[in-house]
Amino acid sequence: MPLLTFEAVKAGDIPDVAGVCADSDQFRNYLNKATRMLMTRGDFWGTVEKIQICTYNSCLVWPDFVGTVLAVNMTGQSSTLANLWYQFMPLSVSDFCCGGFGFNGNSCTGNLIVRDDGVSPVYNPIRCGQNVYIRAYPSTLADVGKKTVIYGVDSNGQDILTQRGDGTWQPGIELTLAVPYVSTSFMGREITRIHKEVTSGPVRYYQYDLTNNLLLDLVILKPYETDPMYRRSRLYKGCTGGCTTSCNGLRSVIALVKLEFVPVLFDGDLVLISNQDALRDMILSIRFADSGDKEQAVKYELSAIHESNLEASNKAPKEQTPVEINAFGSALPVYHLIGRIT
Numbered sequence: 593m594p595l596l597t598f599e600a601v602k603a604g605d606i607p608d609v610a611g612v613c614a615d616s617d618q619f620r621n622y623l624n625k626a627t628r629m630l631m632t633r634g635d636f637w638g639t640v641e642k643i644q645i646c647t648y649n650s651c652l653v654w655p656d657f658v659g660t661v662l663a664v665n666m667t668g669q670s671s672t673l674a675n676l677w678y679q680f681m682p683l684s685v686s687d688f689c690c691g692g693f694g695f696n697g698n699s700c701t702g703n704l705i706v707r708d709d710g711v712s713p714v715y716n717p718i719r720c721g722q723n724v725y726i727r728a729y730p731s732t733l734a735d736v737g738k739k740t741v742i743y744g745v746d747s748n749g750q751d752i753l754t755q756r757g758d759g760t761w762q763p764g765i766e767l768t769l770a771v772p773y774v775s776t777s778f779m780g781r782e783i784t785r786i787h788k789e790v791t792s793g794p795v796r797y798y799q800y801d802l803t804n805n806l807l808l809d810l811v812i813l814k815p816y817e818t819d820p821m822y823r824r825s826r827l828y829k830g831c832t833g834g835c836t837t838s839c840n841g842l843r844s845v846i847a848l849v850k851l852e853f854v855p856v857l858f859d860g861d862l863v864l865i866s867n868q869d870a871l872r873d874m875i876l877s878i879r880f881a882d883s884g885d886k887e888q889a890v891k892y893e894l895s896a897i898h899e900s901n902l903e904a905s906n907k908a909p910k911e912q913t914p915v916e917i918n919a920f921g922s923a924l925p926v927y928h929l930i931g932r933i934t
């Protein structure tokens with residue numbers, strides 16, 4: 593599937609339809625709104641993806657662009673992921689036959705139950721009963737001096753507070769990004785929220801276990817993420833009252849997910865609806881709606897949905913003719929007991 597970037601959209605003819613400059617904030621707002629509206633109107637091409645994601649302590653935290661989990665499968669063995677959290681994977685025919693995804697809890701490969709477990713600001717929470725320092729590592733020098741605030745509970749079980757210059761107290765501890773990292777001066781036992789300024793590159797947060805001299809993952813925040821909060825699920829495998837230690841061997845799962853809308857900010861950001869004809873019609877619908885012409889707005893909205901459905905039908909047709917090619921013709925080796933165990 594060809595990827596569509598914000599830069600590519602600006603270089604096309606969609607800005608002409610929008611009636612504003614391609615580099616303006618108004619055009620970016622039009623494009624983001626059109627993308628968001630289309631993503632809520634159907635599972636169009638490119639909005640459903642296969643993802644492999646690591647589990648931590650029988651829990652998994654979904655990335656910010658995972659909106660809805662459609663199906664889940666357990667992997668035969670763990671594998672190294674792109675950033676020790678998740679990676680997207682290509683779909684194959686085997687994903688939709690026995691041994692593939694299990695829909696509505698009916699999995700061919702095992703009794704794996706995934707239940708919603710609220711939200712989390714990190715994908716690897718601090719283990720219960722442990723106290724760690726929190727470190728933040730900027731990935732670019734341009735982000736040195738940017739601010740981040742950590743909210744949570746300290747090692748004494750108290751809410752993390754910081755005293756202002758005037759003597760009053762505010763929640764959280766503010767840290768200034770530095771090279772190679774900035775660390776809290778005290779240990780904490782729970783992270784309830786992280787705030788970060790918009791940065792040029794990703795910022796990696798770690799938990800440092802002083803007792804065992806271990807540096808553990810906490811979360812990786814993208815440049816645009818300022819107040820992250822991810823959906824969290826808990827895994828149950830062959831147990832009903834919660835996962836026992838026998839379930840801890842599950843290191844990663846494969847899931848089919850519907851993507852969550854993520855706005856574009858920079859030229860290299862991906863537009864999650866790659867059908868430019870649909871985007872063009874949706875922007876026209878938005879403009880007519882803003883001007884009060886509801887009839888024309890509905891007309892172009894339906895046209896945008898129609899264009900998206902046509903693309904989906906073209907990429908994954910409902911009617912296909914299976915073709916079998918046999919290099920041996922009718923003289924199959926099996927007829928001569930070749931390759932047969934008798």
